[in-house]
Amino acid sequence: MTTTDHDRAKTSTRSNVGPEIQYEIEQFLYDEADLLDRWQYDEWLTLMAPDIHYWMPTRTNRLRRQQHLETAGPAAAAFFDETFEHLQQRVRRLGTGLAWSEDPPSRTRHLITNVRVRSAAIDGQYDVECSFFLYRTRLEREMDMFVGRRTDVIRRAANAYGWQVAKRTILLDQSTLLAKNLSVFL
Amino acid sequence: MAGINVSGLVDTERGFINPSIYHDQAIYAAEQEFVFARCWLFLAHETMLPKAGDFIQTYMGEDPVLVVRQRDGSIKAFLNQCRHRGMRICRADLGNSKAFTCTYHGWTYSTAGDLISVPHEDDAYFNEIDKSQWRPAAVRIANYKGFVFGTWDAHAPEFTDYLGDMAWYFDAFVDRWAGGAEVIEGAHRWLIDCNWKFAAEQFASDSYHAEISHASAYLAYVAPGDGLTQDQLVANRKKGGYQFAAPQGHGTGFRTSPQPKRVGPVVQDWEASVLPEIVDRLGEPRALYMPGHATIFPSLAYLSNGTFRVFHPRGPAQIEVWAWGLVQKDAPEKVKDERRVEILRTFSPGGLFEQDDGENWNEIQKVLRGWQARQRPLSIQMGLGHWAGDAAGFPGRTAYVFAEEAARSFYQRWSEHIAGTSWERLAELDAAYAEASGANGQAVRQPEGQSS
Numbered sequence: 150m151t152t153t154d155h156d157r158a159k160t161s162t163r164s165n166v167g168p169e170i171q172y173e174i175e176q177f178l179y180d181e182a183d184l185l186d187r188w189q190y191d192e193w194l195t196l197m198a199p200d201i202h203y204w205m206p207t208r209t210n211r212l213r214r215q216q217h218l219e220t221a222g223p224a225a226a227a228f229f230d231e232t233f234e235h236l237q238q239r240v241r242r243l244g245t246g247l248a249w250s251e252d253p254p255s256r257t258r259h260l261i262t263n264v265r266v267r268s269a270a271i272d273g274q275y276d277v278e279c280s281f282f283l284y285r286t287r288l289e290r291e292m293d294m295f296v297g298r299r300t301d302v303i304r305r306a307a308n309a310y311g312w313q314v315a316k317r318t319i320l321l322d323q324s325t326l327l328a329k330n331l332s333v334f335l
Numbered sequence: 336m337a338g339i340n341v342s343g344l345v346d347t348e349r350g351f352i353n354p355s356i357y358h359d360q361a362i363y364a365a366e367q368e369f370v371f372a373r374c375w376l377f378l379a380h381e382t383m384l385p386k387a388g389d390f391i392q393t394y395m396g397e398d399p400v401l402v403v404r405q406r407d408g409s410i411k412a413f414l415n416q417c418r419h420r421g422m423r424i425c426r427a428d429l430g431n432s433k434a435f436t437c438t439y440h441g442w443t444y445s446t447a448g449d450l451i452s453v454p455h456e457d458d459a460y461f462n463e464i465d466k467s468q469w470r471p472a473a474v475r476i477a478n479y480k481g482f483v484f485g486t487w488d489a490h491a492p493e494f495t496d497y498l499g500d501m502a503w504y505f506d507a508f509v510d511r512w513a514g515g516a517e518v519i520e521g522a523h524r525w526l527i528d529c530n531w532k533f534a535a536e537q538f539a540s541d542s543y544h545a546e547i548s549h550a551s552a553y554l555a556y557v558a559p560g561d562g563l564t565q566d567q568l569v570a571n572r573k574k575g576g577y578q579f580a581a582p583q584g585h586g587t588g589f590r591t592s593p594q595p596k597r598v599g600p601v602v603q604d605w606e607a608s609v610l611p612e613i614v615d616r617l618g619e620p621r622a623l624y625m626p627g628h629a630t631i632f633p634s635l636a637y638l639s640n641g642t643f644r645v646f647h648p649r650g651p652a653q654i655e656v657w658a659w660g661l662v663q664k665d666a667p668e669k670v671k672d673e674r675r676v677e678i679l680r681t682f683s684p685g686g687l688f689e690q691d692d693g694e695n696w697n698e699i700q701k702v703l704r705g706w707q708a709r710q711r712p713l714s715i716q717m718g719l720g721h722w723a724g725d726a727a728g729f730p731g732r733t734a735y736v737f738a739e740e741a742a743r744s745f746y747q748r749w750s751e752h753i754a755g756t757s758w759e760r761l762a763e764l765d766a767a768y769a770e771a772s773g774a775n776g777q778a779v780r781q782p783e784g785q786s787s
Contacts, residue, residue: 227521238687247550325655329528
């Protein structure tokens with residue numbers, strides 16, 4: 150049985166790595182955020198592992214006794230449920246010059262905080278949780294705020310950054326998406 | 336029933352729409368009363384409520400309703416409002432419950448919506464309250480092949496009469512598989528700052544926008560090595576198809592040429608394997624070309640890949656889109672799952688196609704704040720007069736796939752509703768429309784090489 154977000158909420162996720170690994174991974178997350186905020190999507194893709202699963206489940210309002218069902222499971226509706234090829238396809242769309250929802254492009258700022266790093270069973274791989282605040286403005290006065298938690302698996306990689314994201318679960322703190330689209334990466 | 340004065344709003348003979356219909360607050364108020372409080376609205380699919388006590392909360396216009404599976408297997412719905420002081424009875428989106436207790440003073444309602452318990456009934460009410468008189472407004476229900484619709488209006492026609500000829504087209508969606516359909520767990524819900532009619536009309540009547548609005552998505556789906564160029568895709572899309580328009584305001588459109596696949600070989604092989612049965616039961620046109628895109632008036636829309644959604648109005652300038660996915664019940668799990676992913680990657684708020692629709696509707700709505708922007712009519716003239724009745728095996732009035740015939744019938748019926756037209760009069764208008772369709776239409780012209 151998969152761990153639900155409700156279970157995870159009750160479990161400590163404090164960091165258990167030394168300051169060097171903590172620092173390296175934090176810097177990696179900031180680099181990643183920076184690439185997105187500079188619209189460097191092709192470069193951003195090099196930080197995604199070829200076997201990545203990039204997933205953002207939907208959420209519902211539940212009675213407390215049914216709160217364990219609040220976050221949708223893997224077979225249910227999700228906002229993103231992506232392989233590497235899927236992410237590539239999204240980047241390809243943005244590059245067509247015809248992707249009107251991002252033309253003119255969004256201005257985004259990805260704020261990454263509350264980073265917690267735990268060693269995983271596999272050498273060179275870490276379970277990383279962080280909070281994110283994605284602030285977006287577009288056109289004259291559109292503004293959206295996406296806040297939530299990311300749960301990543303991050304592993305050593307032979308790229309310029311030394312790391313790749315092997316798995317990402319994005320838990321947005323909204324039930325109804327309070328925006329007209331998700332044309333950005335989180 | 337007194338509606339509002341609709342003169343100058345919609346002229347379907349000339350193909351004019353007054354832009355105020357998307358902006359005006361008084362028109363919006365009339366829609367709540369004369370469209371959303373009396374038309375048949377989609378509430379739930381029965382597979383969303385498998386067990387007794389299962390409930391979902393949804394909306395009929397701006398009114399919250401609870402839709403509940405009863406112990407006898409039936410489905411009931413009632414206004415989610417406590418009759419005592421108007422509090423929302425249940426604040427969960429969905430769940431399972433034996434009863435619903437208002438958390439203000441504790442009035443408790445059964446799953447059928449009957450008031451069953453009032454705190455301090457003896458000492459405070461002196462046992463004088465007649466609980467049978469204090470139940471929330473009940474919704475009249477119709478279960479059409481698993482799709483549950485509701486209306487507040489006891490005088491509304493039977494649901495199948497409300498569908499009219501659209502039933503034949505709708506069946507290509509709701510009755511596609513011999514073993515039935517089920518809804519993928521969960522929903523996409525999001526906000527678009529636009530009038531609900533932009534969305535509803537587009538799904539009824541607008542194949543025209545796709546190759547411009549969704550150009551980037553089509554291009555992105557041309558995977559390296561699949562041998563299909565964008566030029567070929569566009570060329571295919573120009574090769575014929577039909578639009579159907581119903582006097583009841585429904586509409587649909589579909590292509591008669593193969594469309595690009597967005598699923599892998601596992602789903603393609605499975606769908607090919609079940610196709611002969613569908614051809615036997617529904618016939619070739621419905622099996623091969625439909626569902627296409629469609630709207631059941633006023634606000635239920637669906638597409639070929641199984642996405643279906645309701646546009647809940649939230650003032651003249653905002654909607655909540657609630658979208659689900661429909662899959663074949665007895666398909667293998669991996670087929671259902673790939674379809675689930677395809678739906679969310681194309682027609683959810685992050686979907687490669689959906690994103691650009693919201694952009695259009697939202698920007699139109701912003702422009703309509705301007706006074707000048709509302710002084711000249713918008714155009715729904717495409718294909719005016721070019722339609723046929725009961726032609727090429729398609730019931731009702733059909734036009735070329737690029738047409739605004741369904742937009743005209745959508746707005747015509749919309750204006751008749753908000754004018755307060757009686758159901759009896761609407762039935763007469765439906766009959767007149769059918770007669771005109773059969774008698775006067777010009778044959779639908781298809782591009783060369785395509786039969787019409």
